[in-house]
Amino acid sequence: MKILFLGTSASKPTSERNPPSVALQYNNGEFMLFDCGEGTQRQMIKKVSPMKISKIFITHLHADHIMGLVGLIQSMKLNGRTQLLEIFVPKDTIVHMKTLFSIPYFSADFEIHVIEAFDQKIEFDGYWIRPFPVSHGVPAIGYVFGVNDARGKFNKKLCDELGIKGEMFSSLEKKGTIEVNGKIISIDEVTGKLRRGKKIVYTGDTEKIETFPEEAYNCDVLIHDSTFISPDDKKDTYHSTVKEACEVAQLLSAKKLVLTHISQRYETKEVEEESKKYCENAIVAEDFLEINL
Ligand SMILES: [Zn+2]
Ligand SMILES: [Zn+2]
Structure with a gap:
């Protein structure tokens, strides 16, 4: 399984960073996207096949997280896609997705299911998703992605x-x-011992929260909003500072913390130095960072 960061900026693109999107390549070659900011499909070239994306998990409908959807779907259509595409969105936002897809001449020749994700686990073939509410001033959710536990072979x-x-x-x-x-x-x-499936937590945009579903604890990777270093810059933006992301990693006993959604006002090095003060197992995401699990 592989995590690939396609976009790691906050709010708008910079020369080094694209707006937010994280691709997950599951064991069987299936891809999933978490958020789909503007330019995501260009970031995917030679790395992620649009035809192999089965599901897109949207955390919230701020433009920097969804503006890549229409272009990506058009490319899927041009490539002759027939496979169903499932798009998960927060509760009460389907109506806005319909607005997004109502631009002139936009259509897809394959089925697209837009599904509102509630605060409960959704099971798939071999893995599951656990959406959970975050705090971002608009309907917003994070996701725990987990692979099913696997049993050893029969003796x-x-x-x-x-x-x-x-x-x-x-x-x-x-x-x-x-x-x-x-x-x-x-x-x-x-049988052999039960092998615990890997777990990834993706918060999307959020101010620091302390209530998580039990599935989020002891995750292998926590990908957390780290828009700011200084609380003075943060003000009332419903985002997190690096320090707060580190505190959440500690709360969840995350094995690895990846800081993302980085404000253009900071150099990567500054964010790294800040994280080192609070967390040994933190790294700062950059576009095209890959993590193998
Ligand atoms: Zn954002
Ligand atoms: Zn946002």
């Missing part, structure tokens, strides 16, 4: 000894226990 020799065979395996997988020759056997006894 063949042991299963033979215990008399587990045929359809008993699928029954054991389904129920967790099975009775063989009058003895109850649990799946844990005859």
